[in-house]
Amino acid sequence: MSISQFNYSTIPSEAEALRADVRAFIEQTLQDYPAVKRAYSWMGFDAEFSRLLGQKGWLGMALPKRYGGAEASPFARYVIIEELLAAGAPVSAHWIADRQSAPLILRFGTEAQKEKYLPPICRGESYFCIGMSEPNSGSDLASIKSNAQRVDNGWLVNGQKVWTTNAQHSHYMIALLRTGNKEESGRHGGMSQFIIDLSLPGVTIRPIADLAGGEHFNEVFLDNVRLDADALVGEEGNGWGQVTAELAFERSGPERFLSSIALLHTAIKAIGPEPDALQAREIGRITARLLTLRNMSLAVTRQLSDGENPAWAASCVKDLGNVFEQDLPEIVQVLVEEQPQVGGGSDHAQVLAYLTQMAPSFSLRGGTREILRGIIARGLGLR
Amino acid sequence: MRELYESTIERLLGDIATPEYIRAAESGAWSADLWSALEDNGILLAGAPEAAGGAEASWSELFVIARAAGRFAAPVPLVEMLLGNWLLEKAGIGARSGVLTIATDSALQWNGDRISGELRQVPWGRHAELVVAVVGAGAESAVLLLEPAAAENIVQGTNIAGEPRDTLQFTAANVMASAPLPAGLSESVLLTGGAMLRSAQMAGALTALMELTSGYAADRKQFGRPIAAFQAIQQQLAVLAEQTAAANIAAEAAFVESNDHLAAFSIAAGKISTAEAASLGAGIGHSVHGAIGFTQEYTLHLLTRRLWAWRGEYGSSTFWSKLLGAHVCAAGAQNFWPAITHAQQQQLIVPTQGSPL
Numbered sequence: 023m024s025i026s027q028f029n030y031s032t033i034p035s036e037a038e039a040l041r042a043d044v045r046a047f048i049e050q051t052l053q054d055y056p057a058v059k060r061a062y063s064w065m066g067f068d069a070e071f072s073r074l075l076g077q078k079g080w081l082g083m084a085l086p087k088r089y090g091g092a093e094a095s096p097f098a099r100y101v102i103i104e105e106l107l108a109a110g111a112p113v114s115a116h117w118i119a120d121r122q123s124a125p126l127i128l129r130f131g132t133e134a135q136k137e138k139y140l141p142p143i144c145r146g147e148s149y150f151c152i153g154m155s156e157p158n159s160g161s162d163l164a165s166i167k168s169n170a171q172r173v174d175n176g177w178l179v180n181g182q183k184v185w186t187t188n189a190q191h192s193h194y195m196i197a198l199l200r201t202g203n204k205e206e207s208g209r210h211g212g213m214s215q216f217i218i219d220l221s222l223p224g225v226t227i228r229p230i231a232d233l234a235g236g237e238h239f240n241e242v243f244l245d246n247v248r249l250d251a252d253a254l255v256g257e258e259g260n261g262w263g264q265v266t267a268e269l270a271f272e273r274s275g276p277e278r279f280l281s282s283i284a285l286l287h288t289a290i291k292a293i294g295p296e297p298d299a300l301q302a303r304e305i306g307r308i309t310a311r312l313l314t315l316r317n318m319s320l321a322v323t324r325q326l327s328d329g330e331n332p333a334w335a336a337s338c339v340k341d342l343g344n345v346f347e348q349d350l351p352e353i354v355q356v357l358v359e360e361q362p363q364v365g366g367g368s369d370h371a372q373v374l375a376y377l378t379q380m381a382p383s384f385s386l387r388g389g390t391r392e393i394l395r396g397i398i399a400r401g402l403g404l405r
Numbered sequence: 406m407r408e409l410y411e412s413t414i415e416r417l418l419g420d421i422a423t424p425e426y427i428r429a430a431e432s433g434a435w436s437a438d439l440w441s442a443l444e445d446n447g448i449l450l451a452g453a454p455e456a457a458g459g460a461e462a463s464w465s466e467l468f469v470i471a472r473a474a475g476r477f478a479a480p481v482p483l484v485e486m487l488l489g490n491w492l493l494e495k496a497g498i499g500a501r502s503g504v505l506t507i508a509t510d511s512a513l514q515w516n517g518d519r520i521s522g523e524l525r526q527v528p529w530g531r532h533a534e535l536v537v538a539v540v541g542a543g544a545e546s547a548v549l550l551l552e553p554a555a556a557e558n559i560v561q562g563t564n565i566a567g568e569p570r571d572t573l574q575f576t577a578a579n580v581m582a583s584a585p586l587p588a589g590l591s592e593s594v595l596l597t598g599g600a601m602l603r604s605a606q607m608a609g610a611l612t613a614l615m616e617l618t619s620g621y622a623a624d625r626k627q628f629g630r631p632i633a634a635f636q637a638i639q640q641q642l643a644v645l646a647e648q649t650a651a652a653n654i655a656a657e658a659a660f661v662e663s664n665d666h667l668a669a670f671s672i673a674a675g676k677i678s679t680a681e682a683a684s685l686g687a688g689i690g691h692s693v694h695g696a697i698g699f700t701q702e703y704t705l706h707l708l709t710r711r712l713w714a715w716r717g718e719y720g721s722s723t724f725w726s727k728l729l730g731a732h733v734c735a736a737g738a739q740n741f742w743p744a745i746t747h748a749q750q751q752q753l754i755v756p757t758q759g760s761p762l
Contacts, residue, residue: 403623
């Protein structure tokens with residue numbers, strides 16, 4: 023693990039060529055989409071919009087054509103998602119499926135699983151959530167207790183997941199469950215991943231309101247849920263390794279530093295074309311940080327594209343990116359004399375109110391700041 | 406070629422630019438043997454055309470030379486020479502050998518023949534045989550090649566790291582060569598190029614700082630175990646690694662995106678990112694090292710004092726941030742994201758540091 027993983031990489035021209043199309047599509051489709059909804063970023067849910075993207079061929083792009091994909095490079099997907107995120111398009115419905123679940127199923131799934139799950143993901147019709155955290159297992163993920171026991175022709179699942187983003191809108195959950203004894207299989211052994219159909223009997227989903235009143239995450243109760251044998255993804259007992267591999271896809275993308283970009287747009291508008299010295303300096307610093315983060319993120323994409331495992335570098339991008347997107351509301355609130363406002367107020371006031379309140383979550387989801395820095399330190403050989 | 410340049414210069418600097426050698430340079434000695442070695446190995450003229458004895462290396466290749474210069478704290482005007490010769494070539498004057506430096510901060514009067522006024526903050530001005538500067542504004546501006554030996558007076562100064570930053574004062578002195586500033590280049594071209602080069606040097610120094618600091622944390626024992634075993638230290642070193650990575654890629658982007666015309670927008674971003682990484686990184690390096698890092702004997706300060714000097718040279722983070730921010734605000738919110746995805750094509754206007762005499 024070293025700094026040499028960060029090599030400047032440009033987007034190949036065939037991927038770059040997609041940008042004009044997606045920009046034009048967004049401009050047309052989201053013409054009247056309000057600023058405060060753009061601030062939802064990848065928490066904005068709109069199934070119709072996801073289906074439109076599916077029709078355009080912009081979902082599951084890296085997947086083989088026989089499953090509905092385009093066999094495009096990770097850079098093609100990068101161009102599409104960074105344009106969608108920069109515009110604040112409502113991408114939450116398909117987000118996890120496109121980013122994480124589809125690559126996971128492609129890599130570890132059986133042929134039957136690929137044929138069943140991947141085409142509807144590419145069409146923007148099938149939504150996934152991730153069942154990892156539990157009430158007593160947050161950062162210490164290996165301590166999960168929810169379990170799957172072998173029964174005739176399948177599995178019996180019991181337990182509880184929590185902080186499950188979008189579970190209430192999703193068709194499936196990819197859950198990490200205990201299938202073996204921790205004492206026998208070691209700290210990171212005895213866990214497996216399952217695709218749980220959330221319409222099955224025994225699944226109860228209860229939204230948890232966040233501090234601003236929104237409902238994005240959920241508690242998911244799994245009470246004697248009966249799964250078919252083919253619900254297991256990958257190898258029994260290999261869940262930890264699969265989850266770790268999955269995280270490289272999850273941690274380096276533009277969604278790890280663009281969550282507050284709607285605020286940057288309203289702030290530049292509010293400041294106007296003639297900033298004072300302080301405003302110019304802060305907007306300039308923000309611009310530089312964003313450019314550098316994007317270059318880091320593209321360097322990780324290059325590694326993904328080359329088939330390498332950039333898990334360490336991805337952790338660097340996520341941590342630095344989360345600090346950036348959390349800094350934005352803090353910087354902007356002292357840069358423009360306009361109070362955050364939830365009801366009424368200007369676009370800027372509403373976006374500032376929303377993102378000020380959402381910012382704490384940016385460094386929680388996908389691994390906390392301290393956990394990420396621990397991973398980085400391990401990569402440096404310090405642990 | 407990049408790999409070859411990198412391995413050559415790292416070997417050279419590793420052999421010659423030892424801590425003792427750097428300390429001697431900081432005390433005022435001219436690093437003649439290092440300079441000769443760089444010359445003999447084709448580093449000094451790497452960017453010059455083959456006819457002039459060079460290899461026509463692009464900025465993207467020269468990046469690794471500038472970064473290595475920072476990583477090993479090379480006590481010579483190596484990067485200044487690369488930039489000065491690049492401009493001399495562009496202007497048709499042609500690259501020169503010898504010890505060549507640049508001046509970005511000047512107050513000069515030139516009547517087309519004799520030069521009067523002063524060049525300030527000239528790196529290794531007292532040791533240089535040639536200095537490149539830009540005089541005048543707009544269509545009148547010209548590239549000048551001057552001889553420090555022709556200066557009436559040299560006021561010696563040094564930056565925090567003991568690197569010479571001299572003021573050269575001229576009165577009706579001869580100009581070695583002059584040419585109109587080539588079309589498409591700004592009067593501030595040396596300032597912009599200097600910022601790019603300092604970014605690479607800071608990236609190199611941060612890389613060395615990170616290696617030194619994590620090595621120290623793994624060796625140093627307290628409470629019965631290496632201090633690297635403590636989460637408080639690990640978390641700091643993780644931030645240092647992130648900042649070092651950010652500095653490296655920000656500097657590299659500035660070089661790769663620069664070709665005929667320096668990519669000022671990306672260079673501004675590179676200088677801001679590396680300057681801020683320098684401040685944070687130097688702080689963490691000292692924090693992890695404790696008292697030993699504060700001594701003259703230990704080598705940490707050879708890196709941190711340079712980071713503290715270089716972050717401000719050729720425009721501080723504030724200088725470049727204000728330019729970048731004013732540009733972004735003037736372009737409006739709707740043009741912000743396109744500027745991020747097409748930074749290379751942005752036209753950032755950079756003012757000069759100098760003042761008319």
